[in-house]
Amino acid sequence: MSLYATQLECLLVVLALGTLLTDAFRPTADKRKLGLLLAVLVGLTLVASFLMHPVANTFFHGTYRLDAFALFFKRLFLVVTALVLVASAEFADRIEGGMAEFYALVLLAATGMLIIASVNDFILLFVALELVTITFYILTSYLRRQLTSLEAGTKYLILGALSSGFTVYGIAYIFGTTGTTNFDTLAATLEHGATGAAFKLGMLLVVTGLGFKIASVPFQIWAPDVYQGAPTPVTAFLATGSKAAGFALLLRVMLVGLLPVNHLWMTLVLVLAAATLVYGNLGALPQRNIKRLLGYSSIGHAGYMLMGLAAVNALGAGAVLFYLGQYAFTNLCAFLAIIAATKVIGSDDIPAFAGLGKRSPILGVALFLAMASLAGVPPLSGFFGKFQLFAAVIERAQWDSRYYALAGIGAAAVVVSLYFYFNIGRAIYLQEATDTTPIPVSPAMRVALYICMIAMIGIGIFQRPLVDAAVDAASIFGLR
């Protein structure tokens, strides 16, 4: 039974170990092919995941859930992992060594994320979170020859450790004041339990830790450096997988464990959302390095999603899930295109992308669409994501007019973000390339890009499937 619940995780672990073993026995194997093979296998795992169905009761003595929410995220993480593996395979030639281990680590991190999707207990939360985080320390500093990579690794390491320190301390206080680490029991306790200052402290410190994962103000400050320094596939994984994991936890903790005391944290999330929106979108304005810019942009998007959380309603929760879903495709599309392009142009600076549309139509259109989707322009998926989030906020605003201010800030942020996203679009299509040698794109990359683009446009126009999935997943919170 428990095995059934964790079969996907087990599959990934098996894949990881298998990779290590093949590498041990046949070190000469083509690493690129290996990566693509793994991607396919993960894809199959994803297919398999659709055979599973939500289960009402918990597993492992209440520490693990396999509800719609969990499945939604597991599938999301599998998609992300598959595409990240493709990205890594395309990136393989830029990593001096240990490619197999790289894949293995990606898979193990993915395992951690899949567990995170089901976490229902603070202890498991912490352990799984650490599994992901520590793996990312290694992945971030994987390019040992590049100072930027190591530097990013160190920063992520220290700040990450700091945040997990806060998390643990917070968990300690929650445990101490409520006597439980299980979300359901916690909620039950909070229903009728008076909550003292100590409990609030614990709550805030946990929020701190999770806020760090999703790069929300004031814990966002690591993001730009790490995004810029990390190997691009890792950046992609950070921006999509790790962030989604953070939100998965945040939603679980806030909307299951801490839902009864939402009056304590709604205002806080509201303010954080606004601050994050402002910081991310303003900070991105002067950036020239595309990865760094995407770092800021991921802060901004954390802000958008926090809008959905701050609204504390069914619409909002569903909106966040939908947003994460489409955001993964959009971001991966961007990063895949960047990886393919930088292979030739060799620089992450936006001006270097000038004339990309001419040099490689597919990369041009992919990157442009990704940017447009991030900016939230129809008919791309990002548009509907934002639409839902705004809808959620406005719905809440019907009772609490402060939320109109939040919506206003969000609106302003949309306009500002349009500027820097379309600046990239400008480089791609409006500016002439200095050297016009065409950029080759491997078939695998093409496939991945097409998948992303079709997803972006498809979800953007036919929103219903993803919306239904998200709403279904969010239904576990029993919000109105």
Add this chain to the structure above:
Amino acid sequence: MNLPWIILFSPLVAAVVITVFTRRFQMLSALISIAAILIGFAFSLSIFKFLATGGNLELIQPRPFQWLVIGDLVKIEFGATMDRLSILMLLVVTGVGSAIHIYSVGYMKGDPGFSRFFACLSLFTFSMLGIVLANNFIQIFIFWELVGVSSYLLIGFWFEKPSAAEAGKKAFLVNRIGDFGMMLGVLLLWTQTGTFNFAELPGKIAAIPAGTLGLIGALIFCGAVGKSAQFPLHVWLPDAMEGPTPVSALIHAATMVAAGVYMLCRVSFLILPSHTALTLIAWIGGITAVMAATIAIAQNDIKRILAYSTLSQLGYMVMAVGLGGTTAAMFHLTTHAFFKALLFLGAGSVILALHHEQDIWKMGGLWKKTPITFATFMIGTLALAGVFPFAGFYSKDEILLLAKAHSLPLFILGTATAFLTAYYMGREVFVVFFGKPRDHHAYEHAHESPWVMTLPLVFLAILSVIGGWHSAVPHFLDPATEIEHSNLGYVLLLVPLAGFAFAAKIYWKAEPSDAPVKAALGKVWTWVENKYYFDELYLWIVKYVQGTIAATCELFDRWILQRLGIGGLASTTSIAGKTLRLLQTGNIQSYAFFFGLGVTVIIYYVVVR
């Protein structure tokens, strides 16, 4: 009863056909256009006959159709009024029009834009007839604008001549200013009565407070001021002489410029009750009359002299309206149409004879060379001056009587104008046709015009002679009235004669010149020579007043709105972005510091506070 429709639309059809199909076949185009207007003339005559033989107007009322209907609030018809006024005007327009159409064939011969010319001419005829037949204010406004545009096109017919292009533009814009007032007047009237229809309006006038009615009258009069080139909007008409002479004859002498007067007569029910409006109109008319006449004495362009005389004659008519004598106004309008058209065509024939020479001081002694032209021109002159028994005498007589009856100052103005008219016409005739030829080369080549041109001259000459006999027009307009014949008329006959005598004394010599008059008038001469500097004044206003406003707007747009407003917003945003970047020092400890700071602040706000 569809005759009116046929009359109205056949020129339009002609215009369209010419533009679309027969542009290349010049004669065909001309024929089509002439045919169209002749049809109009014929039908008008038949209607006239029908009426003259005691036919009932009701029988020939065409059914209007609803052109624009909005709820039950706005009903704008497209109809045709059939009454004596409009029928008279129909006759004038189509009759004189036909003559001029035919004349044009000769005058425009060989011009590359021959077909275009006739297309425009037909378009104009259509618009003019539209004004005549209109049965409501919106409809009249529509055609009002259309004649404006066709005159724009015809004045600027030789568009490559900058002066012509300018003149066309000027005419259109000045008229627009008049229409501005007219539109407002119509709107005001509508809000008061809820209808635009001439038929329905009279019943509802009584309800309007006197002040408002006066205002309405004045505003609508603005339209007439523009169209009929009354002071202070008269400046466009002289420039309009840049157009081909037939155009000047048809549009800027006989018909269009008279439209203002016609419109006033059409809506007299609106004006007559309001004393203020009447006074205003009368005085504007009087002033225009005398002012134009004075200007005319110092002009050297054969057509411009006629143009100013047109102005002053229009002044007469408007004055007549202002004095409540719509009949008299229409009477003078009719006769004026005849002889002024005649004069213009005559001038045109002269100009053609001298190969487009318009300066009277380069002419002279032409009566031998162009006898018919001379004879007809002479008739026109006498008629215009109001010499018995020519048409002008009777019509002008009416107006002066009216003036005498109502206000002495206006009567004096009128008489003075009469005198001046005779004087400057005498000047023109003597300088152009008598004395020794001054430009011998031109003189040698001068020749009488072909029959297509002389025929209309004769036709119009006849009309100018008989046009006023038995006060046919007033009788036709309202058979009821009985024209009283006072002896004053015959006294007034002395005025033009005096004018001629005076002119003759100065100009009837081998080498006439303005020198003596110049000497006599001194400063005044320069003023009238420069048309009282109206153009300069308006130019100044346009250049400095409007120019300044426009420049201000543009600067505000560029600097305040775009640079300061939008640019400011944008730069503030980007500055904010750059400042945020300062946090991102890259130093781990500062990062940790911000991290801790964030935590402490949050704890402070949520827990401690």
Add this chain to the structure above:
Amino acid sequence: MENLLTIAILLPLAAAFLTFLFPANKPGAIRALAITATGVSLLLILYIFSQFDRSQSGYQFVYSIEWLPSFGCSLKFGVDGISMTLLLLVGFVSFAGTLVSSEIHERQKEYYILFLALTTGISGTFCTMDLFFFYFFYEMAVIPMYLLIGMYGSLPPGKHGRTKEYATMKLTLYLTAGAVLALIGLLTIYFTGGTMDIEKLQRSVWVASNTQKWVFGCLLFGFGFLASMWPFHTWSPLGYAAAPTAASMMHAGVLKKLGAYGIIRLALPLLPEGARHWANLIAILACFNILYAGWSALTQKDWKFVIGYSSVSHMGYVLLGIATLNVIGVSGAVLLMFAHGIMAALTFSLIGFFYHQTHNRNVPDLSGLARKIPFIGVCMVMAAMASSGLPGFANFVSEVMVFIGAWKQGSTVFRIATICAVWGIVVTATYLLWAVRISFFGPFDEKWNMLRDAVGPLKKFPYVLLIVVLLTVGFCPRLLTDIIQKTVADKIVATDSHGFAQMEKR
């Protein structure tokens, strides 16, 4: 039958997808495809118009698919008097636009894809009956416009020293800024009314009156951005100047009308109280549009800037008509949207015609063109006349309607506004005749000897088409006014008993 409308709307989009599959090296085929697509959709629209039941005020040809039950939103198309009129506008302009796009020579594939997508986006906005899809299509113009202007546009280095990148970015930002502002208002309405169906909303929802005030503000200014309402107009002349011919036709002709349409379709009927609260301000801003933009146009040297400002000034009449809140004025506004759309498209296509050959559109640099290109000259004069409200053209009718409506509204503000508006016609005539006189009349400048006139029916067709439309509506306005005013009376200004009725009766 119902599907006809949907087909007409989505046909261009389908063609865009089809084009995507075409090889880029067959521009001829792509162009042909685009022309056929827009042409056929125009024919369909005309057919729909002919089948349109003129006695009804409600939506017709309604076709709806359940789309997002969780949002209560469905893909629902339908036309009433207003949408019908504007749909016709889109049909004509897009068709003419594709025809004159022959000037585009490189990257034609992308060009036509974008243009077709834009077309569908706009007609979708006009015909959708669903709040969400209204916003969806409304925003869909962003990408095509950005790329069309950015990739194919041209902005001669003038005194402004602006690049086309700047222009297109500015345009995009304005469009989005307005959109998101409006979105807040729209969502508030949605949560008050509980449905996305505009028709249902009009029937059921009654927003609390103090909410109405600020929500209307959101919609007014949000849509006002796109309607180039003063002082949010500065993007518009610049944008047109930078855009390629067809894009400026689409933009000045149609896209700009989306803003006004949004106000008429959503703000007026759903927020009557708010409307009355803001009416005076709208009227005042409208005057600014009319006169201020007109005067600014007087100082422009670049043909496209002249026309750009003039179209800003014309939107002033539309806004004034909207502000009147009575059947005459609002109907006038709608008709004016149509008339001005066609007229602006015509003007821009003509400018494009000679600019494509001269690569110079400075009014003073051109002189006497009428001799070399008489046809274009004639069309230009007609366009100028139309835009300065000459009878016989549709513009006159609509402007008169606006005047009457505004004058009827009666309050001092509106009286003064009307006077300004009527004077605006004089100003319009001033700058247009000036421009025409300088560039087309006067002595011909030999340096433009290489100019070739539009020869042959095919080349002349787009211009003739637009002119004919203008004249037709100008001579028999009831073709459109009847259906427009029916809808306006029943659906827009008289949706509720809260004052509009009285306003009608005063």
Add this chain to the structure above:
Amino acid sequence: MIVHDTLFWFFSIAMLLCGVLVIVNHNPVASALSLVLLFVFLAGLFVLLEAFFLAAIQILVYAGAVMVLFLFVIMLLDIKASERRKFRWLGIIGGLVIVAALVWELAFILIQPIQPLATGPAGFQAGLKDVVKPLFANYMLPFEVTALLLLVAMIGVILLSKKELK
């Protein structure tokens, strides 16, 4: 329970002193050693709290393995005894402010006594068995994940510190 109290005060104060030393020492070796002491005293506190098993683990893992690792690295990199004497006042002040603020806030929170829930049985004893049994019952999954985590750490350390790259 005077003994208990005095021991508590002794351990606590000593531990905190070590903590201060860790921070203020300029020589990393000294910091490391004071950290070892800190761990030991902490273990002492564990004992006072009757968490004998954890106390043992604390000594073994921390004071043993972890610190050895630290010292080993320090020696390996033979980092200069003292850092450059460049004081960044801003940093110092900032750090102190944070510490002060945190302490103040914690004090504010902990000033009012927290009532123990005391849910468990009165004679609560956390012996070896009590602590270890849950690892294979309630907390089996975390336990497995920890295993994975160690594997990850192993791979990572090998990769990052291996000299030559294939």
Add this chain to the structure above:
Amino acid sequence: MTSTITLNHYLIVSGVLFALGMGGVVLRRNALVIYMALEMMLNAANLALVAFSKFNRLVDGQVFVFFIIAIAAAEVAVGLAIIVALYRRKQTVSVDELNSMRL
């Protein structure tokens, strides 16, 4: 056996330790020392947990501490590896020299 030492005493001690750790992270530039400070913070958490589990009479806290210690060890290993790699590349462990990426 009434002890005057309450839960709060332990918590305050752990709190101070936690704050010290935080201060160490902010104040020190040596990556290794920073890392030690981080360990101190984790230990503060351990102390709090153990104290809670004692006074709440719940064993879960101690189990959690067990996990924390294990994970901390792993984390230290990885962290030190990274620091070593960094030192190899840049010959320093002083973190304020790591600012190649500021923009």
